[in-house]
Amino acid sequence: MRIEFTLNGSAIDLNVPDGMTLLNLLRDRLAVHGVKHGCESGECGACTVLVDGVPINACVMLAPKAQGRDLRTIESFGEHPLHGWRNSAGLHPLQKAFIETGAIQCGYCTPAMVLVADALLSKNPSPTEAEVRESLSGVLCRCTGYLKPVQAILRAAAVLRGEQIEEVSELIPISPELFNSLDFSESDYVYGEEDLQLQTKVGLLPQMQVSQDWETRHTVGRPEPKVDAMKLVQGKSAFTADIEMRGMLTAKLLHSPVAHAEIRSIDTSKALELPGVVAVLTWQDLPRVVYSTAGQSDPIPGPLDTFSLDKKVRFVGDRVAFVAAETEDIANEALALIEVDYKILPAFFEAAQAMEENAPQIHDEPEYVDFGDSDAKRNLAAKIRIDIGDVERGFDEADHIFEETYQVPKVQQAHIEPHVVVTYWDEDDRLVIRCSTQVPFHVRRQLSPVLNLPAKRIRVIKPRIGGGFGGKQEVMIEDVAAHLTIATGRPVRFEYTRAEEFYAARSRHPMSITMKTGVKNDGTITANSMICLSDTGAYGCHALTVTGNTGHKGMALYVGDGKYRQSPNIRFYADVVYSNTPPAGAYRGYGVPQGFWAVDRQMENIARALDLDPLEFRLKNALRAGELQPFSTAWSEGREPQPEIINTCGLEDCVRQGARAIGWDSKFGVSAWKDVPGKPHLKRGIGVATVMQGTAIAYLDMGGASIKMNDDGSFNLLVGATDLGTGSDTVLAQQAAEVLGVPIDDIVVYSSDTDFTPFDKGAYASSTTYISGAAVVIAAEKVAERIRIRAANMLMKAGRREIGPQDLRLSDRKVVAPDGSSVTLEEVALNSLHHEDQEQIMAVGSYVSPVSPPPFAAQFAQVQVDIETGQVVVEKLIMAVDAGVIINPLTASGQVEGGMTQALGYGVCEEMRYDDAGNPREVDFHDYHIFSANEMPELQTIFIETVEPTHPFGVKAVAEIPIDGVAPAVGNAVLDACGAAVNAAPITPERVWTALKGSS
């Protein structure tokens, strides 16, 4: 039908197909790419549009409803202030505030947030924090934890009211002594109030105990704005799907409706007859190449058990056929016309059934390639048996033995940008794969055999990514579009729906973990054992390595004390089994959150049973600097292990400062504090969990970087490292800028394009700031050296006395001699490119680390439990983290806030379940709830800097550790509040109620 409306001030008058949503009209017809697709049911809010000034979700609004309305999108807001000779008003104050406060991570939901904020402020120029959170409540964000977006909106409101605003730029460093004297009491928090009173009081920057060199640096350690924030806050066409190509087809996937079956036959004839259908592919059309979808280095440390399309389906949602059609509607219609005859096979959905005598064998294909101890006949995807020391003797020497079993659920990464890929043949007949991935180089290498195309004929481009969290450390849907482009010769776009993300993507491995711990009367741990049953689902991607990490990090933290410290007794056994459920895979934390749910709940139980102080008990037995990472000599992802000494460990300070911040001494064990006056049904509790992670995989993970100097003294930094919203482009630019003595503005970053940038293994294992950062520093130092050599010559020619490159330093866009004379970088650049003895100043660096230095953290949680209903409200989460030197306090605290928020969902509400036929129960954000802005507890981040000697700036990782401690800390706090011992996460109201019934 024909409709007329106003879009960002322009009159629109067009005919729309009758079934079109406003989202499709805006994105596909009008190329308004600031409006994003995150779901199809109005739950995520990424597609927010202002209609007559009111925010609505375009995905659930029919295009005809726009008739006569005034529509506004992010495209009507500000622009980059530099537009050549044309004057520009620059960004809108809301956009500026989002950049300054670090409110943008992946930026996929940023346009929606700016729009709902604009709608709020136009009605209410002085909103309270609660009103801001309410306005944001319909925009789901998986990256930030909402703290910084809330601060951005409050800040913009103040600017718009004409108030003076403090600059974010300078962080005040805090010495350990000074830090101690700060008052962290939560005087302005009123307990038992109905409304959440939140964190406006928390400053824009995290509290930091900074290391010595902080003051000598000009950009490392500073809250620099993200280098990609400018385009993200404008909603520019920066993401994978924001591309239009002539003749582009839409791909759709036919998923299996049954959990386990052989495909007897597939009839695609009716689908092919449908006008607009260009290709339908089944297993009969594709080469049969067995591979693993896990995006990992060569050789893949896991079984090869997957085909692009197979004659067997192994879970509800498994692949049956691919369709490419002129439109999405036609493609969907074609799916319904494909006739499949399934021979149904017996199926099972519980890990415990996998190794039973008569269990159906999920992988019986002859092409199956084992890795390590995998055994497809027994549905065993991976098996781990590690004994360190003599565990049985340790148990014998103990005064007490504690044994308990703990469960963790399967959960979804839930990045707001779904998996999406665009493929096309370029003018050189090379296959271009533009995709939302964390592992562009692995995509190229791993798909080469699958597509029967040499890697050199493939180019993978990673644009901006709308969050990944491990879900995109998977070569998961790229092959679908690629096969269809090969089949049709045409560009193909393939994007998952939100439902597909739930039933046909990856997830965190659910596990059942039995702990057995021997302890002496004085609290010395004599032996610690973990027996783990992990469910990898229908395919073994990441099966071995995720579960290996559960022990490798989770069981490494508590070595024991005294002689046990020198020679700990640790056992870690794991069976990773197949089941007829969607495959698990990589999810931030990579096995470690599962481990710490069990380990830390166990520590809490021991401390309580023996009446030991929970903080002291943990620290007494925890790993310390100078000691061996106990697993380093026992296991290395199926490779040869190498001993590794812990260089830095700030755990004790983390515990001390975190405890101070949450007021531990005035709350823990204080019964008066636990009661809520006038509300006998409410009980407060406080809990802690101490955790560690790793930083990259030693002797394996490699990152590369190249730096090129330009005429004006600026630099191009090309990295293979994959910024998926985390800010890695920014912290890498900061490290280059620090070495080169320039502001971060002078570094032009380009990341992840297999044709243009050096290799990087990709964004996983908390490695980029450390590994790729070291590579950047190596390249920058080589460039700096060439600059110094040329500058020394230039200074001598200018009549100075003899001067050596080693005497010069780079600072403030200049090369400065000890006597104060200098040449500018621009002069050096012009000299080298144009004037004499011309050369391109350029260098490549790469780095692989012999160690994987662990970050440490203390996670504190404060909860309120309704002992009648079992409802738990988490009031406060404080995490004190030793992540080494912090390159950027804004992006780093953003990682911690967002990680804690995801972990909170893991702790209290997120869970993927299946019915008796293997159908998923949760397929949208209604049934699978992730936290929204108006439900959040107060968040606080504290950084305890240590200086890791293996990195040029002393960096360790920060990305994954925030997700390790929240669930156990909340579990411990619930136990503290009301005595409910909930051993299975998530801690639902009914589980608390059931536990209370059992304990009373």
Next chain:
Amino acid sequence: MNYWDQYLLPNSIDEALGMLHEGKGSAKVIAGGTDLLLDILQSRHPAVDALIDITRIPEMQVVERAYDRIYVGGGTTHNDIVANPLLQQNAHCLVEASSLIGGNQVRNVATIGGNVAHALPAGDGSIALLALDAEAEIASRTSRRWIALEDLFLGPRKPAFEPSKEILVRFRFPVLKAGESTMFQRVMRPQGVAIAILNMATWTRKSVEGIIEDIRIAIGPAGPKPLRARKTEQSLRGKAVNEGTLSEAVEALLEETRLRTSPHRATRAYRKHLLSVLLGRQFGNIGPQRGR
């Protein structure tokens, strides 16, 4: 794929009814459309010839007081209800329920009429209106009639009017008088507004001495349709609230509710327990646990 041939924007109820008539059963009324659109696109609802968008009919948007009744147009969005002073004063339970529906953007579009017409056993709007003793005005081409909300539901997704011929125009309920109050409570998965385990709305009139003179209790999900807990109401009427009357009421409530285990949400045993807690809180001094 053709989902519908025409998208129509009538300006009056009569015009809309005429369009329905012309559609001969294959036209469909759409308001906010947030649910209907999903149902059609995901093939849970058959394709139709015409969609009749009633959100531009002025009569559907009105919230007003006439004599001793409040009238709320079926096209009123949830956020309009939340922001309306008249409703804040007279229908606290409806305001509270509306504020818990969906996310902010959905509340800007989804309507109270749509929420009720879906006839879900635990529809927040339905539960609140049931406690308010509301009636719904149903318009057909030949007449208009008022149906008590309790009679508006036949079963899950089955309203007692013909959506292919009739339109739910508006609701009405009595204004709140001295001694009267309303309340809405919900127990849900932690901190999440998404998954309601149990909803309860009440309207009570108490004497100065604290005797319950009259009471209405609505609950969902407690059966195939939103439930008026009449036996429970009866057990409380004329009594002062104390432990004894409360436990009698709880017993009556458990007797007249049909709770079941839902694998998504909660077991029957837990729901049973919650019923007694919620009812107790309705009369104790303890407020509901904050959930958002």
